[in-house]
Amino acid sequence: MEKAYLVLSNGMTFPGTRIGAAGDAVGELVFTTGMVGYLETLTDPSYAGQIVLQTFPLIGNYGVIEEDFEGACAVRGYVVRELCEKPSNFRSQSDLDTFLKARGVPGICGVDTRQLTRIIREEGVMNAMICAAPPESLDAVRAYAVTGAVAQVSCRAPYTVPARGERRFSVVLVDYGAKRNILRSLTSRGCEVTVVPQHTAAADILALRPDGVMLSNGPGDPAENTACIAQLRALVGRVPIFGICLGHQLAALAMGGETVKLKYGHRGANQPVRDLETGRTYITSQNHGYAVVSESLRGVGRVRFVNANDGTCEGVDYPGRQCFTVQFHPEACSGPRDTNPLFDRFLNMMGGVGHAEG
Numbered sequence: 001m002e003k004a005y006l007v008l009s010n011g012m013t014f015p016g017t018r019i020g021a022a023g024d025a026v027g028e029l030v031f032t033t034g035m036v037g038y039l040e041t042l043t044d045p046s047y048a049g050q051i052v053l054q055t056f057p058l059i060g061n062y063g064v065i066e067e068d069f070e071g072a073c074a075v076r077g078y079v080v081r082e083l084c085e086k087p088s089n090f091r092s093q094s095d096l097d098t099f100l101k102a103r104g105v106p107g108i109c110g111v112d113t114r115q116l117t118r119i120i121r122e123e124g125v126m127n128a129m130i131c132a133a134p135p136e137s138l139d140a141v142r143a144y145a146v147t148g149a150v151a152q153v154s155c156r157a158p159y160t161v162p163a164r165g166e167r168r169f170s171v172v173l174v175d176y177g178a179k180r181n182i183l184r185s186l187t188s189r190g191c192e193v194t195v196v197p198q199h200t201a202a203a204d205i206l207a208l209r210p211d212g213v214m215l216s217n218g219p220g221d222p223a224e225n226t227a228c229i230a231q232l233r234a235l236v237g238r239v240p241i242f243g244i245c246l247g248h249q250l251a252a253l254a255m256g257g258e259t260v261k262l263k264y265g266h267r268g269a270n271q272p273v274r275d276l277e278t279g280r281t282y283i284t285s286q287n288h289g290y291a292v293v294s295e296s297l298r299g300v301g302r303v304r305f306v307n308a309n310d311g312t313c314e315g316v317d318y319p320g321r322q323c324f325t326v327q328f329h330p331e332a333c334s335g336p337r338d339t340n341p342l343f344d345r346f347l348n349m350m351g352g353v354g355h356a357e358g
Contacts, residue, residue, distance in 0.1 A: 004016055005131050005132070005133065006130055008029065009126045009127040014112065017109050019107040021105055025051065026144045027146075030051070032052060032053070036269075039065060041287075043070045046288070048149040050075060051128050051130065055114075070333070080109045146219065146221070150198050154177060155195055158195060158196045161183055164188050168189070170191070170209070170210050172195075174198060174200065174216060175195050178216035181333040189344070198218070206235070213241045213242075214241075214244075217287070217329065232250055245329060249291075249327075251316075252292040255318065261290050270283060272284070273315075284314075291312040291327065300318070302317045
């Protein structure tokens with residue numbers, strides 16, 4: 001087994017065993033707390049530019065199943081406590097080490113992921129490097145930044161996915177790094193979905209005459225996407241809009257709001273979110289490092305959901321503009337489906353009653 005090192009930008013070094021592809025990798029080190037769903041994590045475009053650390057100690061035990069992928073693998077590196085070399089699952093097509101090698105993703109196992117998680121929680125998200133030998137200088141590690149990630153993961157040309165069953169609505173999905181289950185959640189409800197690249201102009205979207213527009217999840221700093229924000233500013237109020245994750249943040253920025261980088265973000269399938277309108281608390285799946293500043297939308301949007309742990313904004317309604325957005329993932333797969341009916345709310349905005357996904 002080849003030795004490898006995880007080197008943090010603060011100088012701390014963790015020796016371990018290499019998994020995945022050969023070579024070194026630098027990225028923003030983040031942790032996710034999901035007990036299952038490592039395949040969905042590894043194929044979530046929202047992790048572009050990041051080295052992902054799994055807090056659950058054993059990863060890979062049910063193998064690799066392509067049907068469960070959410071998109072193309074965009075992670076920079078992968079960190080686990082113990083990697084299962086011989087998965088046991090009738091659906092498994094290969095093991096996780098083979099998956100990482102095939103996609104050029106370096107990884108490391110045999111490191112103390114509990115200690116690493118505590119460091120990130122105390123000091124905040126930081127850059128790191130997976131390498132064969134600790135570098136003499138950490139300048140390149142410290143200088144790394146996640147930039148241009150949305151353009152990297154968005155589709156290159158529009159395409160259309162037919163509704164499952166009777167076609168009831170036409171929806172445009174703006175792809176900032178969309179997960180496949182957003183598509184499945186819409187098409188299962190009778191929506192024909194036209195997926196368009198992140199840079200698509202508002203006029204071109206409206207020219208498709210959609211019943212509604214879906215804003216997807218995606219990676220990176222939302223404020224970096226100035227062109228996308230400008231197009232959303234021209235779109236809000238013209239057609240029913242539902243935004244998720246990065247789409248939620250971009251809509252807030254388009255409405256004059258602000259976003260802020262969180263100390264270590266929310267990543268995992270156990271994030272409690274309180275509905276301020278009903279008082280009900282939901283368990284949600286999340287993956288984001290930035291949050292909308294609630295106070296910045298005063299008089300423009302009404303904060304509907306808040307994180308029950310830290311009080312950060314988790315969802316906004318825009319009265320009179322046919323627009324609502326959420327920070328969490330109602331399409332979560334793998335993850336809780338408590339908030340899946342938000343897709344039915346979107347259908348109601350477009351003029352019809354939805355149905356529960358089977």
